[in-house]
Amino acid sequence: MRHDLVVTPMGLRFRGRRFPCTVGRGGIVPGAAKREGDGATPAGAHRIVGMLYRPDRLLQPAEGARPIGPPDLWSDDPRDENYNHLVRAPHGFGHECLRRADPMYDLILITDWNWPDAEPGRGSAIFIHQWRRPGAPTEGCVALSRRDLHWIAPRITPRTRLIVPSRT
Structure with missing residues (x-):
């Protein structure tokens, strides 16, 4: 659907546009095969359930975005x-x-992969965030340029999903 973010071989498709993106260093795996630390991006339809941002580095990107404070962490220990x-x-x-010291997590879109009722070891922190550099793989997330991520963030809706097909 038009409001979904869809990973394709040509990049991330959203609202009639395509944006270069990267996925996990382990490639895309079926959701049932995803494991903590494998570096893979899980295939499937993942709802966007939250947005976090660094208020010391940017303005609130969208209504409902939550500021990241110094003590904020994401548990990845099964x-x-x-x-x-x-x-x-x-x-x-x-x-x-x-x-982080780098800008990679200045803006994060949180997916519902293995959340809220997390199964230990099935994978954590599957986010959409800024890439390290063009073409650099992630640890399992989907990453975009800063400019593209900042264009997308205010345009997502409560119905927006990240669609990761089994084969891209």
């Missing part, structure tokens, strides 16, 4: 009861720091 959820420092389990 042993954690809060696995694949936003947590706060200090946190005694493995996690990703959302307030």
